[in-house]
Amino acid sequence: MPSQQGPTEGTVAEIGEFGLIDSVTRHRSQPEHTLLGPGDDAALVAAPDGKVVASTDMLVQNVHFRLDWSSPAQVGRKAVAVNLADVAAMGAMPTAVLVGLACPGATRTEQITELADGMWEEAERAGVGLVGGDVVAADQIVISVTALGDLRGVTAVRRSGARPGEVVAINGRLGWSAAGLAVLGRGFRSPVxxxxxxxxxxxxxxxxPEAAAAGATAMIDISDGLLADLGHVATASGVGIDVDSNALPVDQKLIEVASALGAEPLRWVLTGGEDHALAATFPSAREVPPGWRRIGVVAAAADRGVGVTVDGKPYEPEQGWQHWRG
Known part of the structure; x- marks a missing residue:
């Protein structure tokens, strides 16, 4: 969605704080549940459920994104998507995002408007409004997004509800982001x-929300890797989880890329982060919702210990991404 805003030439220091805000918010549309968008002291977002699901995350230049690898619009999409995934993982329907942006004064205005274009594009894809935020000066680009959601009368699905005998299922891609990172790290730009x-x-x-309505007992956004995030579910629920490697989707494209790079595609699927698929547990007597794929089972802690195994055995390295440790 190309920018429909005002002047974009020059730097953000030249256009000024309020000129920049106007440039990235003017003439934008909002969904019905945005009662009041940008332009006042705060936004108003409808919350028919009476409870608001809220999550926040930060993206720092050269830690979470590189502008020599990604366009500003792609960074904007990512910033919104990684936050809204957390809301969906609670079983809520995403409703709105608020954005805090810090950047150097020498940043080109068109770079920020393109970043905003990506944010608005992803917000529209998710059916949410970009309802407000703030901009400040800093030495590098830092993006903070707060996402809101509405449960629409269902109970929030937490990490702590998995019980022995249940099935584990996923929805979304696994291993693709890790494969893309490996490709970029080798200096290539394809396959796109x-x-x-x-x-x-x-x-x-x-x-x-579909999983919540279908009786999901625990759910999580896969941001740090399948095994690492299932480990959070296992710990919170006091159970063991065993993943069936033969049930995992390993796309032919990942196999081809792994072969070219001398890598193991299954490792990307098991430990690669930043795909933001969803993993959930369901009672074994129920069918998982359409689009979900069974990949494992929940076991009593006495059987497996609290943690995650693959095909009945520990998988090394199991740990996904952690800040300060890498």
């Missing part, structure tokens, strides 16, 4: 479908 999976995820937003 794999590289773009790292530049911006495509979370299955509707799958979260």
């Amino acid at each position: 479908s794999v590289v773009n999976a790292h530049r911006y995820p495509e979370p299955p937003y509707a799958a979260g």
Whole structure:
């Protein structure tokens, strides 16, 4: 969605704080549940459920994104997507995002308007409004997004509800972002479908509320890797989880890329982060919702210990991404 805004030439220091805000918000449309968007002291967002699901995340230049690898629009899409995925993982329907942006004064205005274009594009894809935020000066680009959601009368699906005997299922792609990162790290820019999976995820937003309605007992956004995030579910629920590697989707494109790079595609699927697919547990007597794929089972802690195994055995390295440790 190309920018429809005012002047974009020069730097953000030249256009000024309020000129920049006007440039990225003017003439934008909002969904019905945005009662009041940008332009006042705060926004108003409808919350028919009476409870608001809220999540926030930050993206720092050269930590979470590189502008020599991704366009500003792709970074904008990613910033919104990674936050809305957390809302969907609670079983809520995303409703709105607020954005805080810090950047150097020498940043080109068109770079920020393109970043905003990507944010608005992803917000529209998810059916949410970009309802407000703030801009400040800093030494590098930092993006903070707060996402809101509405449960629409259902109970929030937490990480702590998994019980022995239940099935584990996923919805969305696994391993694609890790493969894209590996390609970019080798200095390549193709295949584009794999590289773009790292530049911006495509979370299955509707799958979260659908899983909640279908009786999901626990759910999580896969941001740090399948095994690492299932480990959070296992710990919170006091259970063991065993993943069936033969049930995992390993796309032919990942196999081809792994072969070219001398890598193992299954490792990307098991430990690669930033795909923002969803993982959930369901009672074994129920069918998982359409679009969900069974990949494992929940076991009593006495059987498996609290943690995650693959085909009945520990998988090393199991740990996904952690800040300060890498």
